[in-house]
Amino acid sequence: MFGGLILLVSLLYLGLLFAIAYYGDRRADRGRSIINNPYVYALSMGVYCTAWTYYGSVGRASSSGLGFLPIYIGPTLIAVLWWFVLRKMVRISRMNRITTIADFIASRYGKSSTLGGLVTVIAVVGVIPYISLQLNAVSASFTLLWGYPELRFDPSDRFTISGLDTALWVTFGMAAFAILFGTRHLDVTEHHEGLVAAIAFESIVKLLAFLAVGFFVTFALFNGPVDLFTQAMADPDAARLATFGAETIDYNQWAWLTFLSMLAILFLPRQFQMAVLENMDENHIRKASWLFPLYLLVINLFVFPIALAGLIVFRHQPMDADLFVLGLPMAAGNELLALFVFIGGLSAATSMVIVDTVALSTMVSNDLMMPLLLKLRIVRPSERGDYGGTLLSIRRIAIVVIMVLGYVYFRVTDTAASLVSIGLISFAAVAQFAPAFLGGIYWKGGTRLGALSGLVAGFLVWGYTLPLAATHSFGGAPDDFLLYGPWGISWLRPHNLFNLTGLDPVSHSLFWSLLANIGAYVIVSLLTRPSVIEQGQASRFVNVFDYSAESEAIFLWRGTATVQALRSLLERFLGQARTERELNDYARRHSLDWTQMHQADAELVQFAERLLAGVMGAASARVAIASVVQEERLSMDEVLKLLDETSQVRAYSRQLENRTRQLEEKSRELEAATAELRAANERLQELDRLKDDFISTVTHELRTPLTSIRAFSEILYDNPTLDEERRTQFVGIILKESERLSRLINQVLDLAKLEAGAAEWNTTEVDLHALITEAVRASSGMAEEKGVRILTRIDAGPPLFVWVDQDRLMQVMLNLLSNAIKFSPEGRGEVCISTERRDDWLIVHVADNGVGIRPEDQKVIFDKFRQGGDRRMGKPQGTGLGLPISAQIIAHFGGKLWVESEPGKGATFSFTLPLSPSDHR
Amino acid sequence: MRSGARESWLVVLFVVGCLLFSYPLMELFNDAALLFGAPVSVLYLFSAWLGVIGAVWLIHERRR
Numbered sequence A: 001m002f003g004g005l006i007l008l009v010s011l012l013y014l015g016l017l018f019a020i021a022y023y024g025d026r027r028a029d030r031g032r033s034i035i036n037n038p039y040v041y042a043l044s045m046g047v048y049c050t051a052w053t054y055y056g057s058v059g060r061a062s063s064s065g066l067g068f069l070p071i072y073i074g075p076t077l078i079a080v081l082w083w084f085v086l087r088k089m090v091r092i093s094r095m096n097r098i099t100t101i102a103d104f105i106a107s108r109y110g111k112s113s114t115l116g117g118l119v120t121v122i123a124v125v126g127v128i129p130y131i132s133l134q135l136n137a138v139s140a141s142f143t144l145l146w147g148y149p150e151l152r153f154d155p156s157d158r159f160t161i162s163g164l165d166t167a168l169w170v171t172f173g174m175a176a177f178a179i180l181f182g183t184r185h186l187d188v189t190e191h192h193e194g195l196v197a198a199i200a201f202e203s204i205v206k207l208l209a210f211l212a213v214g215f216f217v218t219f220a221l222f223n224g225p226v227d228l229f230t231q232a233m234a235d236p237d238a239a240r241l242a243t244f245g246a247e248t249i250d251y252n253q254w255a256w257l258t259f260l261s262m263l264a265i266l267f268l269p270r271q272f273q274m275a276v277l278e279n280m281d282e283n284h285i286r287k288a289s290w291l292f293p294l295y296l297l298v299i300n301l302f303v304f305p306i307a308l309a310g311l312i313v314f315r316h317q318p319m320d321a322d323l324f325v326l327g328l329p330m331a332a333g334n335e336l337l338a339l340f341v342f343i344g345g346l347s348a349a350t351s352m353v354i355v356d357t358v359a360l361s362t363m364v365s366n367d368l369m370m371p372l373l374l375k376l377r378i379v380r381p382s383e384r385g386d387y388g389g390t391l392l393s394i395r396r397i398a399i400v401v402i403m404v405l406g407y408v409y410f411r412v413t414d415t416a417a418s419l420v421s422i423g424l425i426s427f428a429a430v431a432q433f434a435p436a437f438l439g440g441i442y443w444k445g446g447t448r449l450g451a452l453s454g455l456v457a458g459f460l461v462w463g464y465t466l467p468l469a470a471t472h473s474f475g476g477a478p479d480d481f482l483l484y485g486p487w488g489i490s491w492l493r494p495h496n497l498f499n500l501t502g503l504d505p506v507s508h509s510l511f512w513s514l515l516a517n518i519g520a521y522v523i524v525s526l527l528t529r530p531s532v533i534e535q536g537q538a539s540r541f542v543n544v545f546d547y548s549a550e551s552e553a554i555f556l557w558r559g560t561a562t563v564q565a566l567r568s569l570l571e572r573f574l575g576q577a578r579t580e581r582e583l584n585d586y587a588r589r590h591s592l593d594w595t596q597m598h599q600a601d602a603e604l605v606q607f608a609e610r611l612l613a614g615v616m617g618a619a620s621a622r623v624a625i626a627s628v629v630q631e632e633r634l635s636m637d638e639v640l641k642l643l644d645e646t647s648q649v650r651a652y653s654r655q656l657e658n659r660t661r662q663l664e665e666k667s668r669e670l671e672a673a674t675a676e677l678r679a680a681n682e683r684l685q686e687l688d689r690l691k692d693d694f695i696s697t698v699t700h701e702l703r704t705p706l707t708s709i710r711a712f713s714e715i716l717y718d719n720p721t722l723d724e725e726r727r728t729q730f731v732g733i734i735l736k737e738s739e740r741l742s743r744l745i746n747q748v749l750d751l752a753k754l755e756a757g758a759a760e761w762n763t764t765e766v767d768l769h770a771l772i773t774e775a776v777r778a779s780s781g782m783a784e785e786k787g788v789r790i791l792t793r794i795d796a797g798p799p800l801f802v803w804v805d806q807d808r809l810m811q812v813m814l815n816l817l818s819n820a821i822k823f824s825p826e827g828r829g830e831v832c833i834s835t836e837r838r839d840d841w842l843i844v845h846v847a848d849n850g851v852g853i854r855p856e857d858q859k860v861i862f863d864k865f866r867q868g869g870d871r872r873m874g875k876p877q878g879t880g881l882g883l884p885i886s887a888q889i890i891a892h893f894g895g896k897l898w899v900e901s902e903p904g905k906g907a908t909f910s911f912t913l914p915l916s917p918s919d920h921r
Numbered sequence B: 001m002r003s004g005a006r007e008s009w010l011v012v013l014f015v016v017g018c019l020l021f022s023y024p025l026m027e028l029f030n031d032a033a034l035l036f037g038a039p040v041s042v043l044y045l046f047s048a049w050l051g052v053i054g055a056v057w058l059i060h061e062r063r064r
Helices: A002-029 A038-048 A051-068 A070-080 A085-096 A101-108 A113-146 A155-160 A166-182 A193-221 A224-233 A236-241 A251-267 A269-277 A284-300 A303-313 A321-331 A335-375 A388-412 A419-430 A433-442 A448-465 A480-484 A505-527 A532-542 A563-574 A576-590 A602-616 A618-628 A636-718 A724-756 A768-786 A806-822 A882-892 B003-020 B023-028 B040-061
Strands: A558-560 A630-632 A763-767 A788-793 A801-805 A829-838 A841-847 A897-901 A907-914
Touching: A002 A113, A002 A166, A002 A193, A002 A335, A038 A193, A038 A269, A038 A284, A038 A335, A051 A070, A051 A113, A051 A236, A051 A251, A051 A284, A051 A303, A051 A321, A051 A335, A051 A419, A051 B040, A070 A251, A070 A284, A070 B003, A070 B040, A085 A101, A085 A251, A085 A269, A085 A284, A085 A433, A085 A532, A101 A113, A101 A269, A101 A335, A101 A433, A101 A532, A101 A618, A113 A166, A113 A321, A113 A335, A113 A388, A113 A419, A113 A433, A113 A448, A113 A618, A166 A193, A166 A335, A166 A388, A193 A224, A193 A284, A193 A303, A193 A321, A193 A335, A224 A236, A224 A303, A236 A303, A251 A269, A251 A419, A251 A433, A251 A505, A251 B023, A269 A335, A284 B040, A303 A321, A321 A335, A335 A388, A335 A602, A335 A618, A388 A563, A388 A602, A419 A448, A419 A505, A433 A448, A433 A505, A433 A532, A448 A505, A563 A576, A563 A602, A563 A618, A576 A602, A602 A618, A636 A724, A724 A882, A763 A768, A763 A806, A768 A788, A768 A806, A768 A829, A768 A841, A788 A806, A801 A806, A801 A907, A806 A829, A806 A841, A806 A882, A806 A907, A882 A897, A882 A907, B003 B023, B003 B040, B023 B040
Parallel strands: A788 A829
Antiparallel strands: A558 A630, A763 A801, A829 A841, A841 A907, A897 A907
16 A cells, blocks of 8 residues: 555656646746756756765665765855856757757867767767666655555565566656656757756756755754764764774765766766756856855755664664665654655655666667668668657667666666765766867867777777676675786786775775876877868867857858758758748848758858757757758868968957057047147256256346455455545445345246246226326436437327236336436437337337347347347346246236347337227227 | 956865864864854854855856
């Protein structure tokens, strides 16, 4: 009765999975994906935890102590690097429409169907022990539960309950389930949304079931973890399990297993399927890289406590430690929990079997059988026929064959072997992909032949040291083959190659197989030249992040094909409806009209190949395409040129454009700034020179009066007996020179103020005529002294007002008048002041009848300290600052000061002033 | 966190993680004695494990 219940619940559970998958697919069809989030993504990776984790970890812990942990620590560590490695794998797979890990490796090494086939064989052979592990665990747990309430477990009667071999029934049951579940769709590049949803759900079920039994054992059978540990550690044998050492696990083995599981999490076909192919968004990797390790940690929390509890509870009772998880609730009489635990184990096993068979059957059909059928011309793409169905049939048959092989392995190897030791054999097999795979995405130098030789070498060493050796050890007892080697050759002993001792069988196998694998891969790669297509693919894989998403196509192809031939090829593999849809989409994208187009171009051929690759894998698609097009081989030079042009140029052109634009802008800015700087610098230098000139001139000008003052003072000082007349004369000179000095200093300060714009201006409306009259009166003394007449010719009429600073304008007038008087001939000199009105301007002229100013001096006299005439003619008669100051003042009023002169005929200084607004009449 | 810095931190964390779970450091805690009711070795492994996960979380999720 209880047996019937177990079956019923199991079937209900599997039915629920179907419902979830169906729901997931429906949601995806309606564009509302339930798996497009990082949480489902991380949970779907939980497919890593199979019956091995569920049942086997406890078994492992009860003999090797903490030796069950490296299998989960390794993935945690590599998950730290997922952002680099996994993201790259995802990107490459998406861009190349990769369908399996075999497809990945084959694509990388020039779409080689040989390589794809080899990887498929290794994957299938390698995963078979793993599948047998699931069969083993499910049938054993089923047998144990079937016997409830009796707790009898005898390996020998496992196969013959009610005259039936349970493991065989489980095999067929699971195969049927996997076929129904995994081969519903043809195109494998489209996400299996329903499958992923179901797997994520299974991850939750097995986690909950395991936590349930963990809590039950720790808190119901014992009084919490402290009680459990205290009781267990009282026994020295159990206490040893909590330490590292020869009896449990040594550090050497620990390190090897950690390393091995790092590779396994990347290259197990089901992990590749879930983490790479079913990835919906690269950014999900961020969350997954801590969520997935967290899942591993939580599911492992109770492994060690359950193992210790099992050792205590089943101290006097024979019980396979791999079944403690189920045995403990059964022993406690908790049948409901036992049933839940069984379902949890079933979910762990089914998730692994489903995903692995989907991945492996796709590999077998796409990367092994299809290329073979195409090459043997059993499938002729150029002939009529529907080959989509053929692909599905191949996959279904492959699933049955794989499951049966798992069963066969289970029967021919040691039934007493622990679950973990069986699983590790598979880990070591998929680790063989690491060199070709990682080398393929990080090293352009790896070649097809290198990858082939590496894989073959590693696979052979693995096969000899692990699965072959496993068939020579029954009931834990090794036979002569293991003990003494084939034909007694001791250095060929499978667990001690070259007489190496000190390593456990798995580490030993891993070391030798990877040594052979990496060695062959690297050396052969270096010795061989990659073909044209290999080089192209190497670049696409290694530099995947340099390619933009749009630059998918590199047209490494030149040939002719008709659109009709391509269309019928596609129809045979994709079906008519989908072909029609895809081609119409393509035509819309490229604005083509199929009725006008008969000859396919390279891009269309590439497009068709990618479509086919999504169904049958890259290598097969290549063969299929080749059957309908006449290819011309490209020469190496042409290809290199194409590669250079397309890949590199395209990859960098956008960056370059941006950079160039930025640089141009920068250089423009820079040029402008440089010009400004240069101008500023020139100006500064000019100012600096002017300042130097000015200072040297000023000091020179100051020194002249100082020198005379000093000289005459010394004379007076040294000759106290000097007569009165000379004395008065000398003191007069000193006085005059002192006056000149203070005037000079005042003017320098005045000029400095004017130039700095720091002078104070009291601008008012000033009557110009009154100001001129005043200035003339002030200068009359000086004029009389020299016998010079001053004439004013001012228009009679209303007073003219200007808007100026009266004192400043007076300063200008006095300066001009004194200059005119100074340079007029003594006795017959004549200075004439006149004003004239021109538009809004007033012009004032001050003319003399002196020697005049030479044309070359007419500009210079407005410079500081420059005076007209020849210096040799005698001592300068002014400070040389009067005119520059006057010019500054007039400029400030908005006018202009200039001179007109002919030598010998006198000079006329003129300045303009704007009329005050009130005079604008 | 600057994007380049995040990548560097990940590499550093990987190296630190490898050290935490290998011989010399593990030997320091290779002891079955009970601490807070659990063997020291178990306590060490699980807390180091949690520490690495927490660090990955910190690097990826903080100040994106």
